Amino acid sequence: TMQNGAGAAPATNQGNPGANQAPPAGNAGPAPPPPPPAPAMPAPEPVDFVGGEDFEASEDEEDPDSWIPDPMDADPQLPLRQRRAQDVISLLVGIYGSKEMFIKEYKEMLADRLLGNPSYSTEREIQNLELLKTRFGESALVHCEVMLQDIKDSKRINGNVQSQSQAKRNKTRGQVGIDQMNSLVLSQHYWPSTLSKSDHPRFKLPPPLEEALDEYGTAFSKTRAKRNLQWKRAHGIVEITVQLQDRSVNVSVTPIHYAVLCCFSEGEGGPAPTKLSLQTLASQLELPEALVRKHVSFWVTKGVLREVSAGIFDLQESVSPMESAASKASAVGHYLDEDA
16 A cells, blocks of 8 residues: 655565565676655645535525425426416406406506605615516516606706705705705606505695695706696605704604694694694594594604594603603504504
8 A cells, every 4th residue: 555644665576575576686886876765745635525614505405305396387497496476467457357457456566665765766676577577578567667767867856856956955944945855756657656646635645745846846857848847745755853841752754644743733822722622623624534643643653743633633842761661562663554
């Protein structure tokens, strides 16, 4: 055998010492020097074939016990993960009953996600839409593509309008400026019809917001060739800080939440009324009483309003430590649930 190591000698025959030795030569002179020793070779490092933490099985090396056959309509040219995604889509289509019903529900869900996202970020929605296009085709999802394009265009339009308003900022400074607003300009015919049906045409926002909307609409008409905006006042997000005697509350609410609370705050006509009934609030806001009650309940759970008697509410300027802890525990922002 041969061993690799420092100073290892060359291999020699280990049998009979005289069996295979050549006879000595006569006067052949001095014997040649022995060959140099073989160079030392480092011992090979052991190879771990079991795998460590970073080992990840490929798609073809998964556990055979968890193997699931691909659906009959799966494209064999697609990667395994994409084929599985199509399998999930097929399952959802089966749940909704047809491709048309699934696309309709997806359109409604996409509209809710886009309207509730004030950052104009659509990367995730674009990825999902591209995946659905491979399953249903582009023509079936053209409305969704226009909706995503509206969000992209709105970001650009909002930047143009805000840049124009900066020049007038020193002359006309209001309570709410255009630079504090982010708008979504939507193509009405491509968005779900429920978006227009759920709005309340006679509902008006508090004067500071109404003035800001008018200013924004004027600036938009100058940048978009005299085109006008029709505001959906019941939709959107308002970030406010409610300042009370012993505390301040930072919340993000819908415009209707904000309008309900403004009815209890001081206005230009003098101090606000101490108590208001649901009927009075519904009359002032021109909203259904059931909808007003739902938004008033949000402020009650926040500890900002309190019900002093049946259907009568007032502003709760100070609370006890126990009430403050209870309001924080029970009021974990559900202001966007359902149609609130």
